[in-house]
Amino acid sequence: MSERKNPYPFDVFEPAWQATWDAEKTFKVLNPGEEGFDAGKPKYYVLDMFPYPSGAGLHVGHPEGYTATDIVSRYKRMNGYNVLHPMGWDSFGLPAEQYAIKTGQHPSITTYANIDTFRRQLKMLGFSYDWDREIATTDPAYVRWTQWIFLRLYHSYYNTELKKACPVSELEAKGWTREQIDNVRLAYVAEGMVNWSPDMGTVLANEEAEEWKSKGHIVERRKLRQWMLRITAYAERLIDELEPLDWPESIKLLQRNWIGKSMGAEVNFTCNGKTITVYTTRPDTLFGATYMVLSPEHDLVNEITTAEQKEAVTAYQTACAAKSDLERTESKDKTGVFTGAYAVNPVNGKEIPIWIADYVLTGYGTGAIMAVPAHDSRDYEFAVKFGLPIIQVVQPDTADTPWQDFCGYDGTMVNSEHLNGLSVPEAKQQMIAWLEEKGYGCGKVNYKLRDWLFSRQRYWGEPFPIVWNSEDGNHYAIPESELPLLQPEMEDFKPSGDPRGPLVKATDWIQYSENFTRETNTMPQWAGSCWYYLRYLDPKNNQAFVDPEVEKYWMGGNNPGGVDLYVGGTEHAVLHLLYARFWHKVLYDYGLVSTNEPFNKLVNQGLILGEDSQKMSKSRGNVVNPDDIVREYGADSLRMYEMFMGPLKEVKPWQTKGVEGISRFLARVWRVAMVENQEGEWVLSGKVTDVDNGEVTPVRKEVHKTIKKVTEDIEAMSFNTAISKMMECTNAMTGAATVTVSDYVQLLHVLNPFAPHLTEELYSRLRTQFATLPACQLCQQTWPTYNPEYLVENTKEIVIQVNGKLRDKITVAADAPKEEVEAAALASDRVKEFTDGKTIRKVIVVPGRLVNIVAN
RNA sequence: GCCGGCUUGGCGGAAUGGUAGACGCGCUCGACUCAAAAUCGAGUUCCACAAGAGUGUGGGUUCGAGUCCCACAGCCGGUACCA
Numbered sequence: 001m002s003e004r005k006n007p008y009p010f011d012v013f014e015p016a017w018q019a020t021w022d023a024e025k026t027f028k029v030l031n032p033g034e035e036g037f038d039a040g041k042p043k044y045y046v047l048d049m050f051p052y053p054s055g056a057g058l059h060v061g062h063p064e065g066y067t068a069t070d071i072v073s074r075y076k077r078m079n080g081y082n083v084l085h086p087m088g089w090d091s092f093g094l095p096a097e098q099y100a101i102k103t104g105q106h107p108s109i110t111t112y113a114n115i116d117t118f119r120r121q122l123k124m125l126g127f128s129y130d131w132d133r134e135i136a137t138t139d140p141a142y143v144r145w146t147q148w149i150f151l152r153l154y155h156s157y158y159n160t161e162l163k164k165a166c167p168v169s170e171l172e173a174k175g176w177t178r179e180q181i182d183n184v185r186l187a188y189v190a191e192g193m194v195n196w197s198p199d200m201g202t203v204l205a206n207e208e209a210e211e212w213k214s215k216g217h218i219v220e221r222r223k224l225r226q227w228m229l230r231i232t233a234y235a236e237r238l239i240d241e242l243e244p245l246d247w248p249e250s251i252k253l254l255q256r257n258w259i260g261k262s263m264g265a266e267v268n269f270t271c272n273g274k275t276i277t278v279y280t281t282r283p284d285t286l287f288g289a290t291y292m293v294l295s296p297e298h299d300l301v302n303e304i305t306t307a308e309q310k311e312a313v314t315a316y317q318t319a320c321a322a323k324s325d326l327e328r329t330e331s332k333d334k335t336g337v338f339t340g341a342y343a344v345n346p347v348n349g350k351e352i353p354i355w356i357a358d359y360v361l362t363g364y365g366t367g368a369i370m371a372v373p374a375h376d377s378r379d380y381e382f383a384v385k386f387g388l389p390i391i392q393v394v395q396p397d398t399a400d401t402p403w404q405d406f407c408g409y410d411g412t413m414v415n416s417e418h419l420n421g422l423s424v425p426e427a428k429q430q431m432i433a434w435l436e437e438k439g440y441g442c443g444k445v446n447y448k449l450r451d452w453l454f455s456r457q458r459y460w461g462e463p464f465p466i467v468w469n470s471e472d473g474n475h476y477a478i479p480e481s482e483l484p485l486l487q488p489e490m491e492d493f494k495p496s497g498d499p500r501g502p503l504v505k506a507t508d509w510i511q512y513s514e515n516f517t518r519e520t521n522t523m524p525q526w527a528g529s530c531w532y533y534l535r536y537l538d539p540k541n542n543q544a545f546v547d548p549e550v551e552k553y554w555m556g557g558n559n560p561g562g563v564d565l566y567v568g569g570t571e572h573a574v575l576h577l578l579y580a581r582f583w584h585k586v587l588y589d590y591g592l593v594s595t596n597e598p599f600n601k602l603v604n605q606g607l608i609l610g611e612d613s614q615k616m617s618k619s620r621g622n623v624v625n626p627d628d629i630v631r632e633y634g635a636d637s638l639r640m641y642e643m644f645m646g647p648l649k650e651v652k653p654w655q656t657k658g659v660e661g662i663s664r665f666l667a668r669v670w671r672v673a674m675v676e677n678q679e680g681e682w683v684l685s686g687k688v689t690d691v692d693n694g695e696v697t698p699v700r701k702e703v704h705k706t707i708k709k710v711t712e713d714i715e716a717m718s719f720n721t722a723i724s725k726m727m728e729c730t731n732a733m734t735g736a737a738t739v740t741v742s743d744y745v746q747l748l749h750v751l752n753p754f755a756p757h758l759t760e761e762l763y764s765r766l767r768t769q770f771a772t773l774p775a776c777q778l779c780q781q782t783w784p785t786y787n788p789e790y791l792v793e794n795t796k797e798i799v800i801q802v803n804g805k806l807r808d809k810i811t812v813a814a815d816a817p818k819e820e821v822e823a824a825a826l827a828s829d830r831v832k833e834f835t836d837g838k839t840i841r842k843v844i845v846v847p848g849r850l851v852n853i854v855a856n
Numbered sequence: 857g858c859c860g861g862c863u864u865g866g867c868g869g870a871a872u873g874g875u876a877g878a879c880g881c882g883c884u885c886g887a888c889u890c891a892a893a894a895u896c897g898a899g900u901u902c903c904a905c906a907a908g909a910g911u912g913u914g915g916g917u918u919c920g921a922g923u924c925c926c927a928c929a930g931c932c933g934g935u936a937c938c939a
Contacts, residue, residue: 007894250860250934257859260938280939293939332857332937364938371939377857378937448938570933644880646869651861651932655868661880664895671895721870724879731879734896799875804920806875844919850874854919 007667008674009682010634013761018123026779027077027128029084031538032553044081045554046073047533047599049568049576050088052525053114054095058121059616060624060642060654065567065605067639068648068717070127072565074753075714077128078783084554085128086536088135089115092525094200097460100493107460107493111138121626125635126756128779133539137528138460142535144484145545146527147465150187151477153586154466157184158233164589178474186230186586187454189475193362194453196222201495201502202457224499227455227464227521231582235259235447237596238581246601248649251573258574260448265432266366267441269343271304271354276343279365279446282372283435284427286347287416288393289370290383293336295360296320298367304354306340313337313356320358334359334382345370346440347431348417357382365446380405391415394424452579454524457501459493461522467512468519475519478512487522529576530583533563533598548592556594566599567648569607577602603717606651608642613653624654636755637663643719643754665727666758669751672733672744673762684769692740696790702732703743707786710750719754726751741770752778799850800825802834818845825851 021027030037046069051062073085096107096114115136122129135142159166168181182188195204197219203226204219231238239259242252264281269292278292294301296317305313316337336357343354352370359378360369373383373390383390392403394411401408413419418434419427435441455464465478465485478485488509493502503520504510510518531545537554538546555561577599584598609615610622617623629638641659646652675685706729713722729747733739745766748759760777767773774781793814798821800808808830812821822845825831831853838855845851 005894253860254934257935262938264939278939282939334937359937359939361938369939376939378939381937446938573934644868650869652868655881657881658868665880667895720868721879724870727879797875801874801920804874804918809875842919844874846874846920850920852874852919 006634007663008670008758010636010666010757011631014124014126014635014757017757017760018126021126021128022123022131025130025132026777027085028130028132029082031547031550033547033549038082041080041082043084043554043564044073044076045084045563045565046076047085047536047563047566048087049566049572050090050529050532051118052090052093053111053118055099055110055114057114057117058626060626060629060638061569061605061608061616063125063626063638064608064642064648065569066122066125066127067642068603068605068719069565069567070639071643071714071719071753072717073128074756074779075783077779078749078753078781080782084133084536085130086133086135086539087122087127087129087131088133088532088536089118089137090525090529090532091115091136091138092461092528094458094460094525097458097493100460104491106489108138111136111460124630125626125639128756133536135532135535135539137525137532140484140486141540141542142528143462143486145535146462146523146531147483147485148480148545149531149583149587150462150523150527151465151480151483152590153229153583154185154187154477156186156586156589157181158186158230160233163237165586166589182474184230186233188228188230189225190228190451191223191225192228193221194224194226195219196224196499198497201497203453203455203499222499226453227519229452229454229582231452231578232447232449234582234585235261235449236445237585238449238578241585241596242581245597245599247599248602248604251570251577251602251604254573255578258449258578262446262448264444264446265435265441266444267370267435268346269370270346271300271341271343274300274303276300276354276368277366277441278368278370279444280370282375282428283431283441284413284416284419284422284424285372285375285393286345286370286431287419288372288374288391289345289352290373290389290391291352291371292343292354293357293360293369293371293379293382294339294354295362295367296356296358297362298356301339301356304339304341309338309340313339316356323358334378334385336382336386346435346438353388355382355386363450364448374404375407377405377407393419452582454527455521456524457495457499458522459487459490459502461524462527463487463503463522464519466519467516470515470517476516485518526576526579530580531587533566533580534587534593545592551592552594555598561595562598562600565601565603567603567605570604603648605648606646608645609651609653611654611656616654624656629656629659633659633663634666634757636666636758640666640723640754644723646720648717648719662723665730666755668734669730669747669755670758670762672730672739673766684765687738688741688744688766689738690741690770690772691738692742697736697743699732699736699739700743701790702729703746704786704790705729707746707750707784708791711783711786714753723754726754741766741773745773746784749778749781749784796848798825798848800828800831801850801852802831803854803856804852805834807831807834814848818847821845821847821851825853 032039048066048069069085073083077083091111096111099110100107155168156165157168157171165186168185171181197204197217199218203224239256239261242255262281264279265283266277266279267283267286269276269278301313334357336355339354339356341354342351344351360367371379371382373379373388374392375394393414393416394406395403395414396406396408397410397412409424411424413422413427419430422430432443463485465483466475467478468475488506490506492505495502498504500520501522510520512518534546538550541547580598584593585596587593588596610620612622614620614622626638637659641662644662645658673684673688674682677683706725709725710722713719745763748763752759756779763778795811796814798810798812799806800810808828810824810828812824822843835853835855840853840855842854843851
């Protein structure tokens with residue numbers, strides 16, 4: 001490749017400005033109570049989703065969101081806000097541990113080396129973070145508070161009357177037993193079916209299982225004792241309090257679906273004196289129940305199964321247990337076995353056969369259903385396969401819809417005694433009231449959301465601050481004074497296949513005291529990311545996870561408070577964003593934070609695809625490395641290109657030619673003021689001048705239009721259109737003989753949040769010639785305003801249409817009355833041509849825009 | 857299957873119900889140059905001009921629809937027997 005001279009010397013001035021910002025702490029922001037803090041300024045908290053510092057380094061996807069937030073941060077600062085714009089590292093994680101297993105090197109070594117790379121790369125892009133607030137979730141000082149919050153959860157239960165977390169000590173005072181309390185803790189131990197990955201040697205959350213499966217890992221069901229967080233207690237609040245947030249509707253919907261609220265009823269059936277409770281969302285169809293299905297794992301299966309069915313039932317149970325999750329869902333073919341038992345339907349006393357089938361899940365509702373094959377597709381399929389009766393109880397309202405397998409709500413009840421003639425929703429209500437009156441059941445809300453499986457069998461995670469007593473078998477919290485509890489130094493991180501995880505090998509560490517041994521599980525990576533946005537507020541505090549006054553300023557203050565802008569990818573829609581909301585609510589219940597929600601406004605950036613419009617991946621060889629782009633075109637070009645590609649929220653393909661286009665644009669901005677002299681040095685050209693007679697030149701008009709447009713577009717986060725306007729403005733300057741300093745500096749000013757290096761460099765060079773320019777950096781000056789008078793046009797071009805088709809254009813005075821415009825339009829030769837021989841029926845005049853002549 | 861989102865030139869994308877294709881890429885031509893690169897200027901939806909057609913398809917509302925309404929198709933994402 002031939003040596004190419006850079007179109008402007010970004011390779012020199014970009015690192016220089018970065019060094020200046022670092023040395024002068026240009027973007028440091030003070031906290032309340034610190035000297036120099038300006039309490040008169042409003043706050044604005046702009047947050048990025050912090051990265052996992054992988055060995056691969058920064059990806060072009062990172063700077064997309066990070067540039068967007070950087071533009072907003074710089075813009076808000078120039079508009080007089082105290083802007084909190086921090087960065088940190090989500091640094092616990094499996095890759096570092098797997099690398100440690102391979103090499104024997106401690107995971108912290110790779111982790112902190114990767115952090116150094118990420119920090120260097122982010123600084124190379126000129127982001128205006130307050131680096132004094134940098135945090136890493138792996139830092140002992142951070143781990144301390146993650147564990148502290150965990151203990152808060154551990155010591156809490158959800159008070160269903162107050163609808164908030166309360167200390168379990170209240171229950172102790174009321175005389176609850178240890179066992180009763182353990183059953184309501186927000187952090188609890190339970191034995192249950194979990195996702196276990198034998199090759200990774202750990203369990204996974206439901207939310208994670210699919211992701212790892214798709215990466216080729218084995219995930220199977222196993223019954224294990226695990227730590228759980230009672231997120232289900234907050235299901236209702238997690239749905240209700242989502243509503244007012246300024247989030248994309250699609251993300252809200254994703255969360256709502258994940259939480260999966262449904263309203264129905266529990267109904268008690270009887271079987272030989274035993275009660276079997278089923279959950280249904282369609283109590284209106286109770287008269288159509290023709291059989292019952294229990295999940296194969298249901299507690300009552302063994303009790304009710306008759307002797308002659310025993311063998312078949314046991315065989316079916318065994319077969320189901322052996323099936324992995326994947327195998328179960330792979331085939332949707334219904335299978336099941338008759339138990340030989342019958343249940344009595346409370347509404348009509350009829351006996352219906354009880355089956356077991358794996359299409360009924362253990363974990364949802366009561367693990368038992370009444371089957372209404374006429375109006376539930378799954379029951380219908382099952383009934384057809386096994387020849388079970390099908391009774392119609394709903395008649396669809398639309399005439400030609402068959403009643404068989406009709407599951408809709410637009411129908412009228414039939415064959416249902418006292419419900420006959422009612423609509424489905426009416427019948428539903430009436431039946432619930434009836435069940436409650438008779439004591440046969442009650443209305444019931446259910447959620448798909450399961451409790452959060454919170455323990456992992458890993459080394460590189462926060463250890464649980466918990467010890468086990470060998471005498472009573474109970475778990476106990478270690479005192480806060482012992483936090484942080486760090487992992488022991490080890491050389492062998494390998495999973496042993498022992499479901500207690502690799503820490504069991506640290507025999508000294510485990511032994512807490514004579515009768516107490518440590519919990520060997522560690523927390524999932526999500527723990528650190530659940531509250532990192534709070535630690536940024538007060539990252540060095542060693543008295544509290546955040547000082548209350550500081551928290552109040554940054555998170556309270558404005559209405560509605562919280563993080564004012566949070567930008568990141570969609571991939572966290574139901575993981576991080578749900579977990580963090582849950583933790584935040586617990587902290588809120590204790591008055592430790594000011595708002596019930598952490599993130600007021602959320603924006604999802606769209607994925608950047610490779611040049612081939614495919615997802616970037618190593619195997620496809622279409623990955624773009626930010627380092628290469630910066631070396632070739634400079635940081636400003638990368639930043640601006642990523643903003644110019646298209647709307648922030650859309651998915652869009654990378655085009656290196658597009659970076660060149662942006663680079664050319666920045667070079668044109670440069671050359672408005674700069675020229676190369678004989679020695680090949682860049683010097684001020686003289687085109688930019690302080691001779692200014694105040695005339696409103698076309699360039700000045702363009703500048704003010706640009707200020708208006710860029711201001712509005714930053715507010716709307718429509719960065720691509722802001723950039724195109726600045727291109728138009730620059731083109732106007734390129735075409736002009738001279739440009740006044742004030743016009744040029746205003747362009748630099750609005751361009752500054754996008755291309756901070758170039759604009760500061762040009763500004764500082766201009767100052768060598770124009771001493772009246774303020775001495776501070778552009779980024780420390782006030783955002784420019786436009787003069788509306790400059791935007792007023794004297795004349796307007798009016799479009800003339802005949803029957804909606806463009807036929808002519810005329811120029812009229814901007815304030816020309818309607819009649820005049822209409823007359824001018826009708827006088828047009830082109831119009832006459834197209835209306836010739838026709839009658840003019842109507843003339844529509846839209847002032848300042850168009851005239852449409854309707855003729856036929 | 858269900859739930860979302862998207863669909864505009866050769867490409868990325870612009871368009872408060874009012875000139876479709878701003879801006880950029882690419883391409884063509886011109887200037888500069890011995891020449892090229894870079895730069896600057898002109899042009900660039902389709903059709904040879906005019907006429908006409910044109911925002912995934914088909915309908916509708918409107919003086920006027922990329923934009924609003926109805927139906928359908930394709931692509932992308934989420935979810936997956938949640939009773």
